[in-house]
Amino acid sequence: MQKDLKAFFEPEAVAVIGASREPNKIGYCIFKNFVDNFKGPVYPVNPNAAVILKKVCYSDITEIPKPVDLAVICVPAKYVPKVMEDCVKKKVKAAIIISAGFSEIGDKALEEKVLKIAKKGKIRVIGPNCLGVYDTFSKVDTLFLPSTKLGRPKPGGLSFISQSGAVGSVVLDYLSSEGLGISKFISYGNAIDVNEIDLLEYLSEDDSTKVICFYLEGTKDGRRMMEVAKKVVKKKPILVLKGGRTSEGTHAVSSHTGSLAGDDAIYETAFRQCGMIRVENLMDMFTFADALVTQPIPQGDRVQIVTNGGGFGVLATDAVIKEGLSLAQMSDKTKKKIKEVVPSYAIVGNPLDLIGDADMKRYEVALEALGTDPNVDAILCILLFQTVSLQPEVVHVVRGFASKNLKPIVVCSGGGEYAQKLMRELKEGKIPVFDSPEVAAKALKSLADYSRIRKSI
Amino acid sequence: MQKDLKAFFEPEAVAVIGASREPNKIGYCIFKNFVDNFKGPVYPVNPNAAVILKKVCYSDITEIPKPVDLAVICVPAKYVPKVMEDCVKKKVKAAIIISAGFSEIGDKALEEKVLKIAKKGKIRVIGPNCLGVYDTFSKVDTLFLPSTKLGRPKPGGLSFISQSGAVGSVVLDYLSSEGLGISKFISYGNAIDVNEIDLLEYLSEDDSTKVICFYLEGTKDGRRMMEVAKKVVKKKPILVLKGGRTSEGTHAVSSHTGSLAGDDAIYETAFRQCGMIRVENLMDMFTFADALVTQPIPQGDRVQIVTNGGGFGVLATDAVIKEGLSLAQMSDKTKKKIKEVVPSYAIVGNPLDLIGDADMKRYEVALEALGTDPNVDAILCILLFQTVSLQPEVVHVVRGFASKNLKPIVVCSGGGEYAQKLMRELKEGKIPVFDSPEVAAKALKSLADYSRIRKSI
Numbered sequence: 001m002q003k004d005l006k007a008f009f010e011p012e013a014v015a016v017i018g019a020s021r022e023p024n025k026i027g028y029c030i031f032k033n034f035v036d037n038f039k040g041p042v043y044p045v046n047p048n049a050a051v052i053l054k055k056v057c058y059s060d061i062t063e064i065p066k067p068v069d070l071a072v073i074c075v076p077a078k079y080v081p082k083v084m085e086d087c088v089k090k091k092v093k094a095a096i097i098i099s100a101g102f103s104e105i106g107d108k109a110l111e112e113k114v115l116k117i118a119k120k121g122k123i124r125v126i127g128p129n130c131l132g133v134y135d136t137f138s139k140v141d142t143l144f145l146p147s148t149k150l151g152r153p154k155p156g157g158l159s160f161i162s163q164s165g166a167v168g169s170v171v172l173d174y175l176s177s178e179g180l181g182i183s184k185f186i187s188y189g190n191a192i193d194v195n196e197i198d199l200l201e202y203l204s205e206d207d208s209t210k211v212i213c214f215y216l217e218g219t220k221d222g223r224r225m226m227e228v229a230k231k232v233v234k235k236k237p238i239l240v241l242k243g244g245r246t247s248e249g250t251h252a253v254s255s256h257t258g259s260l261a262g263d264d265a266i267y268e269t270a271f272r273q274c275g276m277i278r279v280e281n282l283m284d285m286f287t288f289a290d291a292l293v294t295q296p297i298p299q300g301d302r303v304q305i306v307t308n309g310g311g312f313g314v315l316a317t318d319a320v321i322k323e324g325l326s327l328a329q330m331s332d333k334t335k336k337k338i339k340e341v342v343p344s345y346a347i348v349g350n351p352l353d354l355i356g357d358a359d360m361k362r363y364e365v366a367l368e369a370l371g372t373d374p375n376v377d378a379i380l381c382i383l384l385f386q387t388v389s390l391q392p393e394v395v396h397v398v399r400g401f402a403s404k405n406l407k408p409i410v411v412c413s414g415g416g417e418y419a420q421k422l423m424r425e426l427k428e429g430k431i432p433v434f435d436s437p438e439v440a441a442k443a444l445k446s447l448a449d450y451s452r453i454r455k456s457i
Numbered sequence: 458m459q460k461d462l463k464a465f466f467e468p469e470a471v472a473v474i475g476a477s478r479e480p481n482k483i484g485y486c487i488f489k490n491f492v493d494n495f496k497g498p499v500y501p502v503n504p505n506a507a508v509i510l511k512k513v514c515y516s517d518i519t520e521i522p523k524p525v526d527l528a529v530i531c532v533p534a535k536y537v538p539k540v541m542e543d544c545v546k547k548k549v550k551a552a553i554i555i556s557a558g559f560s561e562i563g564d565k566a567l568e569e570k571v572l573k574i575a576k577k578g579k580i581r582v583i584g585p586n587c588l589g590v591y592d593t594f595s596k597v598d599t600l601f602l603p604s605t606k607l608g609r610p611k612p613g614g615l616s617f618i619s620q621s622g623a624v625g626s627v628v629l630d631y632l633s634s635e636g637l638g639i640s641k642f643i644s645y646g647n648a649i650d651v652n653e654i655d656l657l658e659y660l661s662e663d664d665s666t667k668v669i670c671f672y673l674e675g676t677k678d679g680r681r682m683m684e685v686a687k688k689v690v691k692k693k694p695i696l697v698l699k700g701g702r703t704s705e706g707t708h709a710v711s712s713h714t715g716s717l718a719g720d721d722a723i724y725e726t727a728f729r730q731c732g733m734i735r736v737e738n739l740m741d742m743f744t745f746a747d748a749l750v751t752q753p754i755p756q757g758d759r760v761q762i763v764t765n766g767g768g769f770g771v772l773a774t775d776a777v778i779k780e781g782l783s784l785a786q787m788s789d790k791t792k793k794k795i796k797e798v799v800p801s802y803a804i805v806g807n808p809l810d811l812i813g814d815a816d817m818k819r820y821e822v823a824l825e826a827l828g829t830d831p832n833v834d835a836i837l838c839i840l841l842f843q844t845v846s847l848q849p850e851v852v853h854v855v856r857g858f859a860s861k862n863l864k865p866i867v868v869c870s871g872g873g874e875y876a877q878k879l880m881r882e883l884k885e886g887k888i889p890v891f892d893s894p895e896v897a898a899k900a901l902k903s904l905a906d907y908s909r910i911r912k913s914i
Contacts (some may be wrong), residue, residue, distance in 0.1 A: 026845070100813075105802040149845045151873035164768025166525055166813060169843045171891070173872030174892070216770060242766055247783055249775035255767075255804040281772070281895045310713035311621025314674060318706035327705055345562040347712040356623060357556075386607045386626045388483070415630030416608035436737045437630070 003140045004124055005194065005202045007094035008375050009135045009184060011070035012040055015092070018051050018074035018099075019044030025142040025394040026098065027074045028052075033141035034072075043068065047376035063089045066092050069093045072142050077101030079130035080128065081113050088121030096142050097127035103190055104316045106131050109234050115192045116141035125145065130189025131165040134172065136182055137208055145169065149275060156181015158286075159295035161199045163217045164243070165189065170217030171215075171282060180290055182206040197225050201244040204232040209294045213285050214276075217243040217253045221265070226274040233275035233457055237292050237450045240266055240286050275453040277446055287432065287439060294430040295408035301448040302328035303441075306366055307382035308358040308390060312437060316380055316412065321440035325448060328376040334369040341365045356387055360394035367401040367409075380445050382437070398417060400431035408447050412440040461581055462651065464551035466592045466641060468527035469497055471795045472518050472549070474513050474540050475531035475556075476501030481914040483529045483555065485509075490598035491878035500525065519767040526550045529589065534558030537572050537585065545578030553599050554584035561583045561586050562645055567587035588622040589841025591629065591775040592594075593639055594665055602626065612637055613638015614667035614745075614750035618656045620674045621686050621700070621713075622646065628672075628739060636884060642666040649757060668693060669747045670742050671733075674700040674710045679723075690732035690914055694749050694907045696742050697733045697824050699724055718806050732910040733901055744889065744896060745903035751887040752865035755834040758905040759785035760898075761827055763838035764806035765815040765847060767895060770808030771819045773837055773869065785833040791826040792896045813844055817851035824858040824866075835901050836866040839894070842876045852879050869897040 010142050014034055020027035021234050031116065034042040035053050044052040047059040058064050061071060061083070063076070071092045073083055077099050087095055095118065096260060102111040118125045126132060132142030136155040143150060153175040168187040170253070175182060184205065186199055196219060203209045219225050232238055244253035245264045271278045279285045303320050305327070307313040318327035320327060326352040341362050342348065346355050354362045363381075370376050381398060384390070402409050414435040423433045433442040471491055477615035484503070491499040492510050504516040515521050518540070520529060528549045534556050544552055552575065559568040573580045583589060589599030593612040600607060610632040617639060617808055619625035625644040632639060640663065642882065643656055653676060662665045669689065676682050689695055701710035702721045725728040728735045736742045760777050762784075764770040777784060784807045792805050799805065800818050803812050811819045820838075827833050838855060840846070859866050870880050871892040880890045891897040 031744050105800075131671035145845065147599040147705025147845055149875050162768075164766065164771075166841050166844075167768035167772075170766070170769070170841055170871045170876075173843055177873035177877065179901045196705045215768065217768070242770075243771035243775065245775045246778035248778045249771055250772045252767075252808055253773040255806070255810070259693025272632065280829075282510060283891050283893050309621065309627070310673065310709075311619075311624035311674070312627070314621075314706050314713055315624075316699035316701065318519075318702045343562075349712070351709055353713065384623050384627055386602055386630055387623075388481075388602065414627045416634035418606050419627075419630060436740050 005091065007069045007125070008096065008126060009140060010135055010138050011094070011140065013042070013066060013068045014038060014040065014070045014072060015043045015045050015068045016062060016072045016074070019043040019046050019057065021052050026132040029144045029146055030098070030142050033143070037139040037141060038200050039139065039441065041066065046365045053281060061086045061092070064090070071095045072098065072099040075412055077107070077110060077128070081110070081117060084114055084123070085087060086219070087123055088117060090124055093126045096130070096132040098130060098132055098142060098144060099127060100129040111190060111192055118193055121451040124141065125193035126186065127189045128192065131168055134185040136363035140422065143169070143172070152175025154179070154181045156183065157208070158182050158213055158289040159184040159203050159206070159209040160213040161203070162187045162198055162215040164215060167215050168280065171286065175286060176392060180286060184234060197221060197222070197228050197355060200232055200238070201228050202207040204235055209236065211289045212238045213289050214238060214240045215243065216240055219236055222270060226270055227277050229274040230457060233453055239279050239288055240271060240447070241279050241282060241285050275457045276447050277453070278313060284439070286401050287434065288443050289410070291432040291447055292408060292450060295410070295447060295455065297406050297407050297451045298447050299451065300377040301325045301398060302377040303372055303380055303444055304328040304330060304376045305352050305380045305382065306363070307353065308368070308387055309382060309384045310353050312382045312384065312396045312412065313353050316350055316382060316437035316441065319438045320380065323441045325441065325445055331375050334365060334373045337369040338366050357389045358387070359389045360391045360397050363394050364397045367397065371404065371406045376407065378439070378447060379408055380440050380444060381409055381411050381414045383411055385413060385422050386415055392422055395425045398426060398431060402431045408444065410434060410439050410440045410443050459549065459696065459892065462655060464526045465553065465581070466597060467595050468551070470499070470525045470598065471495060471497065471523045471527045471529060472500045472502050472533070473529045473750070474518055474522060475501040476514065477502050477507050477584065477809055478506055481802065486601045486603055487529055487531060490600070494596040494598060498523065509784055511626060517547070518543045521547070527597070529554045530554040534564070534567060534585070538567070538574060538660065541571055541574040541580070544580055545574060549580055549715045551581045552732055553589040554582060555589055555599060555601060556585060557586040557587045568647060568649055575650055578866045582650040584646045585642065585649065586645035588625055591642040598628070600626070600897065608633025611636070614665070615670055616641040616660050616663065616666040617640050617670040618653055618660070619644045619672040620717060621672060624672050624739065628743065632743060635676070637743060640722045644840045645905065654678060654685050657689055657695070658685050660877070661692055666693065668746045669695045670746050671697045673697055674713065679727060683727055686731040686733050687914060689721055690910055695733045695746055696736050696903070697728060698736050698739060698742050699752040714904050731914045734906050734910070741896070741899060743784050744891065745900050748865070748867060748889040748900040748904055749907060751889060752867070752904060753862050754908045754911065755865050755904050756908065757834040759832065759834040760837055760901055761785040761787060761824055761833045762837045762839065763812060763820070763827070764774070765811050765844060766807050766839060766841045767810050769839045769841065769869065772808050773839060773894035773898065774808055776887050776895045777837065780897065780898045780902040782902055787827065788830050792832045794826040795823050814846045815844070816846045817848045817854050820851050828858060828861065828863045833864065835904065837894070837901060838866055838868050840870045842870060842879050843872055849879055852882045855883060855888060857889045859886060864903065867891060867900050871896050
């Protein structure tokens, strides 16, 4: 249990040590995030300012007359030990040290000094050399980039732990622009105290986190990571992207974070044994997470493909098989219902080709029959909006199906402005939409994987 | 040589047989495309109308007083033989039969009847059951969907041959919305006469086609396809996506187009032997094509990664190695120049991490040195626009490098509105931009592949 991490995410009161009046400074941006959005009291600390953003400024944290449980530190590295001593006096519970200039540039001693102070004062530390925390619910936001440059995702069900700040920031910006929501984001930097495993454990108890995404370059305690992960995945899925798969990548990792990336085969085995779902790249991670957040867990891996374009049916079939999923064999009852609405030459099989002149009625009948067919675990629905006969209102048909939550559905579609508008409407209806059958099949694979993991662990 | 296909792409005069006055009809849409955009004369043929879109309408094609070399046919299937007889009398050179209702619904006899008439009259036929042709230069456009529903890409260097109309239409719409240009698009449907191999041969002689993209489910003449492809790839690359890779996909192909998809291993070997570059999915096909159209062919496969985010450098390293490319070892001269502008703790290697506080100057110095470094064949440049210190004007630095055409460069970037705007500016500068290091590496792989193919075939 990691109850003592709560102050990072749901603090009562926050001090920003190194708050600044200058808009291009990190200490201004972070302080402004809190002033604008955080509900509780937030105090600026800076010995050279009297007032920042209309708030009285304190020369050190001990001067603040009321309790503070979270300190966000963004002073130059050399001042961090002194600031931490003050935090001990102030009895803060948690400190996020944004400042860089520690072991990542070779100064291991400074880092150890800071850790010693933190241990003495029982202060939990995230960082240093990190982006820190973004919590969409409590509005803790230590990201030192203005929202004009780095979008902030809306509240949602996925949480993201990132060993790399750069990876984290691009991802947040991407999720924000795609309209995907998150619960918590943590960039933990040099991890002198709180590490990726503590965070996994904390997020497993966090009700607003439905899926955990994890960018990892290496861990120092593989055994504990496995023990914790095994418990977590009983409650919620963990998607992991491992940087440093190849020996060259491993070498790059040691230059980057100094972690031991280790032999990839060991990580591969570990991930499999503890039920973490490994992904190949960042885009996959977040599209799969979206599927896991929005869709029910399937009973098995039998996928039914529905299409109004034969070529896409072929590509989807290849993709489903390539992912190791199986093609569902729909029941005779389902076939009978569908045959009533499609032309005699339509192939009522898998893929189910509703033919290029399909209208929304054909989709409606097919989805309704497949929804209750015990031979079908999940649906990969291809919608080519460009055809003459397919009405845009087919979007309501698919949204209606998804809202019943009978079995997972993902949509494959694509194209320009007209199609994009309809794809957005599907996404707003909490339906994962992919522009290629291959990615749609991979997303269904992650759902089937989690179904299997929950049964086996 | 396929000189007799010229009338499909550069006709002198066109008749649309089955032109209609009703805006929701296929025959209206196609005729309007020509009236709006085609430079030469275009005649509507319809026995039940006197005037369509202010043009005098003819009851059959033989009544047109001037020569016609291309007939576009969109009457119901049963009328096609009669219409083709008229085309023979009129001495048209080429007919695109859009109409469906032939072998794809089981009526093989009707198809054979049409072919017999065509052979007799020496008319080359594309179709039936196809989308036909879209040529961005001549403005031949038989796509029967209005541009509001299906975007039309601008002129550019790639041409696309598609065995599937649905795949073709989604792709055109996608290319249009991405701002990628094409030369010619051909959906050849049932291919009773002109087939994919004839088209490959024609496009190899077409100066405006720089790269050929090819969606194939199966061919009836593998030997000739290989012979032709071997010749074509000496002049320009062919990217091929094969539908029906798995045995289940092969089964779906036989339901769809009736082609024999055949054993995938045979296609795999054939593609390799004749130097066609196989891709895994549609998105890859068009992103690689963009790289092949815009970038010079590299001397070899040694890739230098440049980044301002360590985590992305790690992911790119993994991706480059996974694709079978090698990591360039930059010269000492290059290292020396770069070390002058980066902090002492920066790792001047591969990946070259310019560190999170990199500004545009560091990119400028690095790119300039790498551009003339004989140890470097291609550059994978990661730009995290979200960082505090990277000016948006770095876009000009990268565009300036690319305009020198020294060696290929692809960019990996991502994020929300701010980043997307800068990514568009890069694309406008003819630089391929990818949102993941994996796809960027794949694009470089296709360039290295084509370099190798040109040397070996």
